[in-house]
Amino acid sequence: MANYLEMNREELTAExxxxxxxxxxxxAMNLKLNMARGKPGPHQMDLAMGLLQMNDYTTDAGTDARNYGDLEGLHEARVLFADVFGVKPEEVFVGGNSSLQLMYNLINIGYVFGFPESPxxxxxxxxxKFLCPVPGYDRHFAITEExxxxxxxxxxxxNGPDMDIVEKLVAEDDTIKGIWCVPQYSNPDGYTYSDETIDRMAKMKTAAPDFKIFWDEAYIVHHLTEEIIETPVLLNESKKYGTENRVFMFTSxxxxTFPGAGVSAIACSVDSMKYICKRFSVMIISYDKMNQLRHVRFLKNKEGVLAHMAKHRRRLIPCFDAVKTAFSEELTPCGxxxxxxxxxxxxFISLYVMPGCAKRVAQLCKECGLTLTGAGSAYPYHKDPQDSHLRIAPTYPSLDEVETASDLLCVCVKLAVIEKLLAEKAE
Amino acid sequence: MANYLEMNREELTAExxxxxxxxxxxxAMNLKLNMARGKPGPHQMDLAMGLLQMNDYTTDAGTDARNYGDLEGLHEARVLFADVFGVKPEEVFVGGNSSLQLMYNLINIGYVFGFPESPxxxxxxxxxKFLCPVPGYDRHFAITEExxxxxxxxxxxxNGPDMDIVEKLVAEDDTIKGIWCVPQYSNPDGYTYSDETIDRMAKMKTAAPDFKIFWDEAYIVHHLTEEIIETPVLLNESKKYGTENRVFMFTSxxxxTFPGAGVSAIACSVDSMKYICKRFSVMIISYDKMNQLRHVRFLKNKEGVLAHMAKHRRRLIPCFDAVKTAFSEELTPCGxxxxxxxxxxxxFISLYVMPGCAKRVAQLCKECGLTLTGAGSAYPYHKDPQDSHLRIAPTYPSLDEVETASDLLCVCVKLAVIEKLLAEKAE
Incomplete structure (x- = not known):
């Protein structure tokens, strides 16, 4: 293979x-492969089946987890998530099966009622307005668009969002009410915010008194190397500057454990906690504490969570490796x-193809039975100005499938690029 | 005992x-009794523990209930709730552990976005404005107040809400956007809407094109006698008049099974279903389908639900009987x-005491260790204009406790009434 960018028309046509x-x-293989969504595979979910083996739902406090009550979550569940977040139990709210729903609820509260700091x-x-680091998570953007x-x-x-730009925007414009962040192993790039970025998030002056950071720690324990990356905890950092009411951290x-049946949580200041509990108490009596207790007994604490995630890692590393190896073997030689x-x-892995080619790659893949997240979906309004980005999710398919999908994807990238180069030469 | 209303000052003072x-x-007994909320007791929840004994989460369609997907609920769960509601599976949305949250979500949708019919x-x-049949359920009223x-x-x-009044109000005023209903075994009176009431609900002309009936079938299978009361299904009746988009039925x-960890559902028209799914898809990927599947495998169908509820009934009838027997033995003779x-x-049982006495009864009970729902809470803004109503919830305490609580309650009613009569005679 040679560098496509140095090929002439004939060489490109032959390639x-x-x-x-x-x-x-x-x-001809009639494939049906999916690398679109960040879904755990069956082999990951099987690892958590042990949590279902539980018959006694008496809490540490002696209450019955099966009944109504404890809107803010079971105490032992708040302790578990506090350990994971690195905050205090009274700063943790434990919810239902969806952290996305908690984020939606909080945007909704801001919209309908405002927060205590809201004019x-x-x-x-x-x-x-809302700030969206790009590329980012389409479901975050969709909530604020809605x-x-x-x-x-x-x-x-x-190192995270370009903080020079963020600081400038939020300092000037009081109609900017928040920012979406996935600080650890960002969706889709897999970047981790630097200590400096986190400090500047806590410290920055915002024109809006009710500016909120939606800090989605979706992948806080989802290490893919033996390096356990730990970053400063935004809620704790923000206290140094008295900005703790600005912070809503989420995880699940x-x-x-189970994508459809896990447990979600918020970490925020005690003041914010009081306010959201007051609002939430009108909406729901309490979340599923039986599932909370099952999770606590199974995962125990952060150490237990990390031990469990090490089992995930063993199964995920080969899949990520397959994608990256295919890319470097097949795409690097092409220039x-x-x-x-x-x-x-x-x-996720972010794949950036030659500008103007991402949609065509996704289309070629789709026509061949490989579903990717729609090109552009990592950008507000699904519009990637470069038409360059593709989000690759290697977690759900089997290793065999990931290998096949990666090979196909490389062929589609090369085809789309050559089509583009040929079209440019024709002009 | 003699009729209090015929007693003179001295007799009342002696009594x-x-x-x-x-x-x-x-x-002196240092009681700690609670008849405030509609909570099932441990003996009821124990009956459902069998549903936890499940290890295979493969759906009838061969999909994995543990993963994301099926926002509108597992097909088999929609079938189960369709059977319970008396509607079609495609008219059913199966949610998480809280029907109250679904109601909140729909009020919120109306508030923020409107419905397709909304100007x-x-x-x-x-x-x-929102119509609130009184006495009614405080958590319903609280949502619309919020x-x-x-x-x-x-x-x-x-026979249900006074339909002459309802029809007149909704026909005249297009700012009335809906009504809260608990049509079967209403909260707190235990009344069941008549066929005529249901027909008039379906048929009535509303000035607001986006008038919605929030029809909370919280007690649709909660029979306390051997008579299985079945009423016309509002969603089906409404189709006769082309008003089916007006109807949102709920149950859970x-x-x-478990108050804190059950499954909730909505029944509505296919048009409404499309609309709410579009809105909900921004909020949540899917609800807890593992719990949905557990419920389906355990309860099976409406017949299975009714058989399960017969076990509840055997445990609840003595508690309701204890309350009613105490009332008739202790209160009836007093006039x-x-x-x-x-x-x-x-x-629930509604207890209506002499006007002006309900708050005092609740206070006397509370000071003696028996918590009742706050007097007035069954009315908008917690204001019972008569100060007469108390909602009695005999389901949570043990039979012994219900017996003690009922005796105490009767003493408190009599005391409050005598205080009032004496005060009147003093004037």
Missing amino acids: KAKLNEQYKKFL CPWSQVEKR YGFELISVPMTP TSKI DIAHWTNPKGGY | KAKLNEQYKKFL CPWSQVEKR YGFELISVPMTP TSKI DIAHWTNPKGGY
């Missing part, structure tokens, strides 16, 4: 013909037609 | 002294100082 042959072979409910801020926020893209760097066990991230944790 | 002696004996979101209707609706009381009758297994409902199902 295209070769690739078309390879593509046809994949077509008015966010619904009354006509040109309300509530009529203008989504302002902020570029991601390997969706990608630890600067693509680059990708090398995450130390989390659920 | 009061006797009652005070009895009250002191209860005080504008409810938030933009300045003097928005969202700034004026709560309009409508009197309950043994909170008072069938027209109180009356109460005789529910054929549900979770």
